[in-house]
Amino acid sequence: MPVVDVHSHYVPRGWPDLAGIAGGDGWPMIRVDSVSEATIMLGDKEFRRITDACWNADRRLADMAADGVDVQVVSPTPVFFSYGRSPRQAADVAALFNDLALDITAEQPDRLMPFCQVPLQDADLACAELDRSIANGHRGVEIGNHVGDADLDSDGVVTFLHHCADRGVPVFVHPWDMPQSPRLDRWMGQWLVGMPAETHLSVLALVLSGAFDRLPESLRLAFAHGGGSFAFWAGRADNAWHQRRDVVGADSEHPPSAYISRFSVDSVVFSDAALRLLVDVLGAEQVMMGSDYPYPFGERPAGDVVRRATLEDSDREALLGGNALRFLGMTGE
Ligand SMILES: [Zn+2]
Secondary structure, X not given: OOOEEEEEEOOOOOOOOHHHHHOOOOOEEEEEOOOOEEXXXXXXXXXXXXXXXXXXXXXXXXXXXXXXXXXXXXXXXXXXXXXXXOHHHHHHHHHHHHHHHHHHHOOOOOOXXXXXXXXXXXXXXXXXXXXXXXXXOOOEEEEEOOEOOEOOOOHHHHHHHHHHHHHOOOEEEEOOOOOOOOOOOOOOHHHHHHHHHHHXXXXXXXXHOOHHHHOOOOOOEEEOHHHOXXXXXXXXXXXXXXXXOOOOOOXXXXXXXXXXXXXXXXXXXXXXXXXXXXXXXXOHHHEEXXXXXXXXXXXXXXXXXHHHOOOOHHHHHHHHHHHHHHHOOOOOO
């Protein structure tokens, strides 16, 4: 059984000036600092320092070998999603980055499996870019957990998710564009508090809106970072659904815990107790190894928490690879 990491990111070593391609200004740029180091810039602000692990396939494969990982799902870095731009601008940027991702994964496409990005603010353009990318070799899609003030239950996103289900394409949901405030801007609060809360809200939006009632059960959907706060607070959400059906439970047929089989989560939680909570609440078949490689808030060695956790051997095997093969639609291969 191959060991599969469902949560990693890439950044190309360079890209053309996005203002020249898509128009507008304030686009992410890359500042090359050395052969193996660069910085993603937003205007004149440093967004994130990165290394060649973001773009160098040999470096990635060496790190995978060191960590005992056979397959990596290679997803976009959310700063490039561009959902706040015009649909056409976002479509142009998505196409550019999706093609650059294939350059990184081209030599080992069965070990580095690219997931594409789409202009999620426009369902038609998103479906078209998905189809183009899948035809070119992408194996799934990563989407952000919201489009401005629209959550995953918005008409456009649900249309896109239907399309993914129809095409048998797995969808990985990543938090991004977290709320900013003086309180959340200290100590990386957007990452430590905002991301888990955003992901929790996204799961609840699909449940409480009734979107899961309307979406086909064949949709293969996974949430990053253990599904954020959802597993810990599923009981609170269930209680609220029963106590305030007029408000919380008006649009969904069942309480939140009834939808747990409809999605998976990754294992990027860094703690044995948290991983066991995911397995207890969601079930061992709903949790997949992920690392968030190669970023500082990622896990190295990838899969460490799964390997060390107190789990049945069969559950550990499922978390390390079996569940991911099902998510990726590879169980028949
Ligand atoms: Zn990530």
